[in-house]
Amino acid sequence: MWAAVSVCWLGAALLAAGHSLPRLRLPYRELLGTNRSVLFFGHRGSLGFRSLYLDEYRDRLFIGGKDVLYSLLLDRASADAKEIYWPPLPGQTEECFRKGKDPGHTFSLDPASVETGRGRCPHEPSRTFASTVIGGELYAGLTADFLGRDPGIFRSTGTRSALRTEVDQRLLNDPKFVAAHLIPDNNDGDNDKAYFFFTEKVVEADSKEHAIVSRVARVCVNDAGGQRVLVNKWSTFNKARLVCSVPGPGGIDTHFDELEDVFLLRTKDGKSPEIYALFSTISHVFQGSAVCVYHMADIREVFNGPFAHRESPHHQWDAYEGRVPYPRPGVCPSKTTNQPRRQYGTTKDFPDEVLHFARAHPLMYKPVYPRHRQPLLVKTDLPHHLRQLVVDRVEAEDGQHDVLFLGTDAGSVLKVVVLQKTSLATTEDVVLEELQVFKVPVPITQMEISIKRQMLYVGSSLGVAQVRLHQCESYGTACAECCLARDPYCAWDGTACTRYQPSGKRRYRRQDVRHGNPVHQCLDQNLTVDDYESVEEKVLYGAEDNSTFLECVPRSPQASVQWFVQRPPNEQRDEVKTDERILQTEQGLLFRKLHRHDAGVYYCKTLEHGFTQMVAKMALEVIASEQLAHTFHRDRGDKPQRMPCPEPRLVPQAPKTWFKDIMHLINSQNLQQVEEYCARLWCSSRPHHRKSKLAQAKHALASVDVGKKGQMTKPHSGKNRMPRQASAT
Numbered sequence: 001m002w003a004a005v006s007v008c009w010l011g012a013a014l015l016a017a018g019h020s021l022p023r024l025r026l027p028y029r030e031l032l033g034t035n036r037s038v039l040f041f042g043h044r045g046s047l048g049f050r051s052l053y054l055d056e057y058r059d060r061l062f063i064g065g066k067d068v069l070y071s072l073l074l075d076r077a078s079a080d081a082k083e084i085y086w087p088p089l090p091g092q093t094e095e096c097f098r099k100g101k102d103p104g105h106t107f108s109l110d111p112a113s114v115e116t117g118r119g120r121c122p123h124e125p126s127r128t129f130a131s132t133v134i135g136g137e138l139y140a141g142l143t144a145d146f147l148g149r150d151p152g153i154f155r156s157t158g159t160r161s162a163l164r165t166e167v168d169q170r171l172l173n174d175p176k177f178v179a180a181h182l183i184p185d186n187n188d189g190d191n192d193k194a195y196f197f198f199t200e201k202v203v204e205a206d207s208k209e210h211a212i213v214s215r216v217a218r219v220c221v222n223d224a225g226g227q228r229v230l231v232n233k234w235s236t237f238n239k240a241r242l243v244c245s246v247p248g249p250g251g252i253d254t255h256f257d258e259l260e261d262v263f264l265l266r267t268k269d270g271k272s273p274e275i276y277a278l279f280s281t282i283s284h285v286f287q288g289s290a291v292c293v294y295h296m297a298d299i300r301e302v303f304n305g306p307f308a309h310r311e312s313p314h315h316q317w318d319a320y321e322g323r324v325p326y327p328r329p330g331v332c333p334s335k336t337t338n339q340p341r342r343q344y345g346t347t348k349d350f351p352d353e354v355l356h357f358a359r360a361h362p363l364m365y366k367p368v369y370p371r372h373r374q375p376l377l378v379k380t381d382l383p384h385h386l387r388q389l390v391v392d393r394v395e396a397e398d399g400q401h402d403v404l405f406l407g408t409d410a411g412s413v414l415k416v417v418v419l420q421k422t423s424l425a426t427t428e429d430v431v432l433e434e435l436q437v438f439k440v441p442v443p444i445t446q447m448e449i450s451i452k453r454q455m456l457y458v459g460s461s462l463g464v465a466q467v468r469l470h471q472c473e474s475y476g477t478a479c480a481e482c483c484l485a486r487d488p489y490c491a492w493d494g495t496a497c498t499r500y501q502p503s504g505k506r507r508y509r510r511q512d513v514r515h516g517n518p519v520h521q522c523l524d525q526n527l528t529v530d531d532y533e534s535v536e537e538k539v540l541y542g543a544e545d546n547s548t549f550l551e552c553v554p555r556s557p558q559a560s561v562q563w564f565v566q567r568p569p570n571e572q573r574d575e576v577k578t579d580e581r582i583l584q585t586e587q588g589l590l591f592r593k594l595h596r597h598d599a600g601v602y603y604c605k606t607l608e609h610g611f612t613q614m615v616a617k618m619a620l621e622v623i624a625s626e627q628l629a630h631t632f633h634r635d636r637g638d639k640p641q642r643m644p645c646p647e648p649r650l651v652p653q654a655p656k657t658w659f660k661d662i663m664h665l666i667n668s669q670n671l672q673q674v675e676e677y678c679a680r681l682w683c684s685s686r687p688h689h690r691k692s693k694l695a696q697a698k699h700a701l702a703s704v705d706v707g708k709k710g711q712m713t714k715p716h717s718g719k720n721r722m723p724r725q726a727s728a729t
Helices: 002-013 028-033 090-098 296-303 352-360 479-485 625-631 658-665 671-681 687-701
Strands: 024-026 037-040 051-055 060-065 068-073 082-085 130-134 137-143 151-156 176-183 193-203 210-220 238-242 258-265 274-280 289-295 377-379 386-396 399-408 412-420 427-436 444-450 455-460 464-468 490-492 497-499 537-543 548-551 560-566 582-584 588-591 600-608 611-623
Touching: 028 037, 028 427, 051 444, 051 455, 130 193, 137 176, 137 193, 176 258, 193 258, 210 258, 238 296, 274 296, 274 386, 289 296, 289 399, 386 444, 399 444, 412 444, 479 490, 479 497, 479 611, 537 548, 548 611, 588 600
Parallel strands: 024 427, 130 176, 258 386, 537 611
Antiparallel strands: 037 464, 051 060, 060 068, 068 082, 130 137, 137 151, 176 193, 193 210, 210 238, 258 274, 274 289, 289 377, 386 399, 399 412, 412 427, 444 455, 455 464, 490 497, 548 588, 560 600, 582 588, 600 611
């Protein structure tokens, strides 16, 4: 019951959280067609992508795939690709050569320097792991055995002895590692620590079921293990819970416990990055995602606070109130730790009492709460799950804004700007764009961002995509359209929507990220793109007493649509009145039963924050029922007769797409009748053109459901079926 109340309250609280619909959706082909996206699928047909490493200093992007490693130039992701390829077994190499495979590669591995991968990568590539390289040493969180039952945090590949965590569920209980980062404490390198972010299972005293919680753990980079206790094991390991929840009534919070991804927004000194973490729910009641932001000061305060303690697994956790030995478990041997009479040059010098305490108390009592104790972003109404996160802090006309790029499990990326409201504890999120990066809906498994090149690198099982962070001209050609986009990267420069430059001329820049109000920003510009003549007119046909659909989908889902009609000979344009017969849907205007007086020119206009725009113009002609009856005339022998083209034509000549409308209008058992009908409508066409059109119509009609009486069908009464007899995009 409490869960249901909490979820209901959460849904109500999110109504004003921001626009869930993106203002601009860019499909896969449009991304490629506008050169905003470049794809790399490897040289062998299937990349089997696993990981990305962005090295901006060397101007390289390293891609790990199945049995292959690529090194690509950042500026030209698919050009000059260097490759290392190695097979699982030497015998398979000769077999490939015998089959004609090319043995030459741009660069290769040195077989003499190949080492075991145990403790450095999981046995199964599908198992999650996290790693980072610090001072030439590899720090990795993973499961080290074949069955995935030996989780640990490992250090290897350096000159020092390898270290790992003890095999103890108190330290790690079926963890899923997400990220690993070096975050210095201060200018003393001896205090540097490696932080690991993961989820693990816990069992509370009052429950036999496992719960999932998110953690942040840390170890000292200069940890050398103990001399007699914790030999070759971490002696500075501590962990704390990461909380990301929405406060609810009666103290019942809605928790997002499944950690999906972590991104560090680095500061100039590197010591206090802002930690952005993406979470999802594991609830059976509802599905959703949240982004929480953590300050390093809050994380360090928790690690410097009380240790968690309980007498047995059947007791509740409490803060440890006994004496904590010196030096405090979890601190690094450094100048800060040393005292005049207590010098510790290495963790091997720590007293056994300290190491025993560290082994028994790895968990901190207090959790780490996010900034303002609530998420920065919450999404519970998306059709897909969020899996990856990167962040860019963008300088705009009205200050700095955080732009989040969220990778989904459907091969798309959401570009979201988060706006701070008057109260610092409240935010508004606006989904700027939805980019369909991959053609098929595959989960995005890794993303990296290059601020220097303004590029996003997106990896999935299909391959890797290089995507530009912005393409301002795609928003439109009017000042109002650029302003409505609310994109911190873009501004109106007086003539076009272009990349915002903080050092540019102020008098020409028009940008309103916080409100997207073109009335204030574009008063001297055209707020109405209402040129009726500039919009291409499409001629559409509908049959009397049948259903007809006029399609008009606004480019921005956040815009509202208005319909107007001009009925000749009257030149006045009147707003279309909707009722039970004429319905306005999200996709267009539906006539459930077409009347003769519905004929006219229809105009589709969009309205968004005071900006109106003409987006479609359709001339609808209604074919009278007696015309259809005459067209389907039969002789007494019930044989279809081919009638010659009359002069003048029965109806005006249709455009090239006419036959598509016929497919929906006509549902006939006798294709010969259909051919005669089409011939009547297109009889003015040249013979070879008419033959081609009729052949196309017959071919398409072959896949249409056939009626029993050779008559035109009426619209289906079900809500899920929408006739599309006449349409215009």
